[in-house]
Amino acid sequence: MKKLSFAEENYLKAVYHLSNAGEFDVTTNSIAEEMDTKAASVSDMLRRLSEKEMVVYRKYQGVKISEKGKIAALQVIRKHRLWEVFLVEKLKFNWDQVHEIAEQLEHIKSPLLIQRLDDFLGHPKFDPHGDPIPDENGLFKEKPQVPLAEVEISGDGIVVAVKDTNSMFLQHLDRIGIYLGAKTKVTEKVEFDGSMEILVDGKNKLFISKEVAENVLVTH
Amino acid sequence: MKKLSFAEENYLKAVYHLSNAGEFDVTTNSIAEEMDTKAASVSDMLRRLSEKEMVVYRKYQGVKISEKGKIAALQVIRKHRLWEVFLVEKLKFNWDQVHEIAEQLEHIKSPLLIQRLDDFLGHPKFDPHGDPIPDENGLFKEKPQVPLAEVEISGDGIVVAVKDTNSMFLQHLDRIGIYLGAKTKVTEKVEFDGSMEILVDGKNKLFISKEVAENVLVTH
DNA sequence: ATTTATTTTTAGATTAATCTAATATTATTT
DNA sequence: AAATAATATTAGATTAATCTAAAAATAAAT
Secondary structure, X not given: OOOOOHHHHHHHHHHHHHOOOOOOOEOHHHHHHHHOOOHHHHHHHHHHHHHOOOEEEEOOOEEEEXXXXXXXXXXXXXXXXXXXXHHHHHOOOOOOOHHHXXXXXXXXXXXXXXXXXXXXXXXXXXOOOOOEOXXXXXXXXXXXOEEHHHOOOOOEEEEEEEOOOOHHHHHHHHHHOOOOOOEEEEEEEOOOOOOEEEEEOOOEEEEEOXXXXXXXXXXX | OOOOOHHHHHHHHHHHHHOXXXXXXXXXXXXXXXXXXXXXXXXXXXXXXXXXXXXXXXXXXXXXXXXXXXXHHHHHHHHHHHHHHHHHHHOOOOOOOOHHHHHHHOOOOOHHHHHHHHHHHOOOOEOOOOXXXXXXXXXXXXXXXXXXXXXXXXXXXXXXXXXXXXXXXXXXXXXXXXXXXXXXXXXXXXXXXXXXXXXXXXXXXXXXXXXXXXXXXXXX
């Protein structure tokens, strides 16, 4: 099976990420939005990916990733996340600076390189945003993650991931003192606007908006 | 000035590498051969690179790299060689395995990444094949290198580079016990076929062919 | 259950990078 | 110096990836 182009890999990742439980639940427009491109380009690419059997595509209905496609997508995701670990752990980048660079590095084709990189990094299981790193077979364990917004009062948690990974949001988190691994306790919830008060590491009292509460994920 | 495409960067590197002292001394066919492509494709690309003022192109006469083009080419070469150091020093690749992967990595666009990588590697001045690594400004010092073939009898040297970097040749060197940093002494030269006898590290007596002697570079 | 609105696909163009085949230029050899 | 050979360029096609505008299909609303 021929190598995928960068563009094909990116579309495949988008389909994978937009998939939920449902069958054919990924729409053309959602892919176009995610990838900042036009619906017409998406239709075209879905036809091509379908020919290569990377997705199952039903015109006007939606698309789902195939088994073959899922394996390919997970390898790209594996590479992306391993490179992110490298950038943060070894090259001292901040977690809000690594996404763009990893978007480029994820397309480098060399299984041996990724194996060696994985060895070098000590086989990390999670990336700097707390997302799990699939192994060579695409297997990974998801930590059960809940948005802070859904934690009940006095509930404890550890920040393990963020839903929104855009740079502005991550910088805001840094500024207010929320980081990966921080211990959280919900001390107050404001019904009408979804904001809440939390205690970080048992000492810093913080007010966070609904937007922040919905995008910070914790395990409990 | 817009970013160069991967293809443009590769052509630019080829023009740079094929340049000698002369003006417009790089020919279409030599580029086509170096890049394993057709002369027609080269003509086309030279026209485009010329429009971007990366090369000075005289139809039917030849091409030379521009100042702007040289800077761009040296940055790509810098990245290539830094990644090679990373692969060998950190990921434990052999020097004959890194070229292909570095060919991909050299196109990653992020000045900060390269600065950090350079820091991480301790600002190496030479890559695993002994080639100098240009600094951020494209400056580098060339070690004075001489092919073993040109060393006179009883002349000492240290292997610092190879002219031919193809994998088969490097593997051959590994097999016969010639490596970067090896100490050499020419003990005998055979006039009629250009072969010679050398002593590696003062203990291993080796017979090497003219081809090998011409492609192994030493300082003395 | 039609009409209207939304979503999706197709048709037709465009750009980058490549190719083959034909043409043009330069170099070499009688 | 004309003929031949070698090199290089252009013309015309092709493929991947994109776009805009038009057409088709589905969903929503009256």
